Structure formats: C-alpha cells, structure tokens
Amino acid sequence: MPKIFIQKPIVDINGDEMARVLWDKIKEDLILPYLDLKLIEYDLSIINRDKTNDMVTKEAGESIKKNFVGVKCATITPDDKRVKEYSLKKKYPSPNGTIRNILKGTIFREPIIIKRIPKIVNHWNAPVVIARHAFGDIYKSKEIFTKKKSRLVLYSENDKGRHDEIEIHKFESDGVGLAYFNEFDSIRDFAISCFNFALKRNFPLYLSTKNTILQKYDEAFKNIFDDEFNKNFKNQFEKQKLNYQHRLIDDMVACMMKWSGGFVWACKNYDGDVMSDLVAQGFGSLGLMSSVLQSPDGKILKTEAAHGTITSHFRQHQKKIETSTNPIASIFAWTRALSHRAFLDSNRKLSEFSEKIEKICISILNSGQMTKDLALMCGPDQSWVTTNELFKIIKSKIIN
C-alpha cells in the first residue's frame, strides 16, 4: 500500500506510563507505515516537563495554535505522591489546563459506540456528546466565612466608584458565602464552538441552564446562545435539518435518560464536570471515550483519549507482564486528528484512511475480539486478547 502524502504537519504530544506505551505502538503499527506525515513532536512526560520547568507544555500548546491539529497522549497531573515518586521540582499544573488556556477552546467528550459492548444505559445507541464551558463559575469563585449578625454584600466597582450594591443575606448564625462570575466573551466563544461542533458532527444541540432561578446569570447564557444562533447559525442548522434548543437543566437530565443519544449537550462548567463522568459511566467504559478540544471557529483541534495514564497496567508492563489495555480511545484520538487535517487540507485519501481505521476497530470489537476491560462488560463467556494481539489483528485488517 503506497503511503498517503500529507502536506501539513500534525502536532504529536507524547505522555506518560501505559498510555505512552500505547501511543508509541499506534504510531509504529497503525500510522507511520501508511502515511507520509510530518509530526512535530513534544515530549510531555512528567520527566521532561520537570526538566524544562514545564516550558514544553506551553510550546506544545503554541504549536497546536500555529499548526491547527494536535493529538495528545494522556499525561500525569502530579499530586504529592507523584512529586515524591519522580522527585519533581514542583507540583506542575495539569498540561490539559495549560493547553486549554492557550487554545481557549471547548472540550467535547464523545463515546465510541460499539453494538456488542453492553452499556449501563442500554438504550443509548448514539453518542451523548458533552460540551463543557471550562471557564469561570465555581472554579474561579471566592469564598468567605461569615459571622453571626454580619451582612454579606455583593457589589461591583470601576474607577468611577461602586455600583449595583446588593445585600445577599443578614446572618443569624455564623455561616459561609461565595461569589463567582463569568464573562460574555467567553460564553459567546463557547456558544460558537458548540454550534460549529454540532454542525460538523451533524447532531442537534441543547444548552442547559437554571435560568428560572439565576435570572441574570444563567439567562445571559441563554441570551448569548440565542443571539449567536439567530445571527449566524440558524440557516445552516435548518439546511442540515438540525435543532437548537435551550432547556432547563432538570428537564435536560430527564431527557438524557429518556432519549437514545445522538445530540450535543452544552453544559455550564460544573454541570459539564459532573455530567461528563455520569455519561461516561452510562456508556460503560473509559477506554471508549474520546475527548476533543476545539477552538470557537472550529479550525484548531486537539484530540485525546478521555482516560488517564492507566498506572496499574504500566506497573505490570514494567514487570514485563503482558497487559490487556484498551487502545481504542487513543487510536480514535489519532483518527480524529487525521480526519481534521484531511478536512482542513481537503485530503480525501487521508479522510478515507482515518475512516477505514475507525471502521476496522469497530468491526473487530463487534466480532468479539477485545481487551479485558470490555470483555468484563460483556460477561463471563467473553474471551479477551492482549494489547499486542489486538494491535496485530488491527494491523492485519489495514493491510487487507
């Protein structure tokens, strides 16, 4: 099979532990033998982040911004234990957070649906894609302890003085209070990201808020989405026969359980945090959950698997014990990145290649060849293969 030529590069971000083992295998077995592709490589292993004082993470983020397409392996976000384990100079922040701040995008988490693999919510037979507005709200809030007989007051001020002073509560006992915020520009970027993503994936879009209670704060989300939809997206949604709707969060949660999937759900920051884990569990496996960070205009895309570095499997691998680790979400990170490169460059052959790899993976799993994590979900009679065996099977299908 002659190699497919790809004119422009992809930013390849390597990571840690078992995810890194899978990463190298994907490139070696499934990508590089078939593609004439320039990779701009960054090593975001915890050791290299420590060596470069985390500069490598910023450089990787800037490089994705410049080259539009990045694919990232899972990385360790160090806690105290990891600082000790790797003798780190400090507790570095999550690389995903650093890159997200550079790209200013929205994260879309999408399950890979495999008919044969039972789901906890059995009737979800199409993806529920969670879009999380990863800015502001409680994650940037400030809290205070308050004293009995004190008043909690909220105001805003600029260089001309205070305005909009509101008394929140008079305390009859000691208590607590908090304040948080959001910015219209960020909400608008979120809305544009969501509309563009829904159009590209051909899914309807729902925004959830609690605007019956937060009549200024959550109403602002609804208004900005409505405004952006009516001005810039309504025609295209109608053309593709897609729907956009705002719904109350409680109603949306009920709909999610009732419906069979096949939609994008735009969530405020906290709702997205909680719902993405709930939806991942409902679909059953972290090894089948992909994650995409997309810039508002849809041009820049960073793809990855939603799972972490799978430490327990790495410990086995270090002892030279063969593992049965699920590589599918990491493979899909690659195919989605390649497919975005193909879309930007109008490279039909590349687009067909990435589609072919996805179809091969899905059909192999459906035929009953799978890793242990998925076999356990299918029941005691389901056999499983090792990671290396699964790679061999996938590779043999690409060649045929």
Ligand SMILES: NC(=O)c1ccc[n+]([C@@H]2O[C@H](COP(=O)([O-])OP(=O)(O)OC[C@H]3O[C@@H](n4cnc5c(N)ncnc54)[C@H](O)[C@@H]3O)[C@@H](O)[C@H]2O)c1
């Ligand atoms: N996006 C990222 O880079 C990312 C995300 C989450 C966690 N992490 C990092 O990963 C490390 C481990 O974190 P964790 O244990 O909470 O999460 P994890 O996703 O690595 O593992 C959670 C559980 O799911 C299982 N699992 C996950 N992916 C699997 C796969 N592909 N095949 C088979 N089983 C799989 C694991 O065995 C484990 O039981 C931490 O250092 C954390 O900081 C990174």
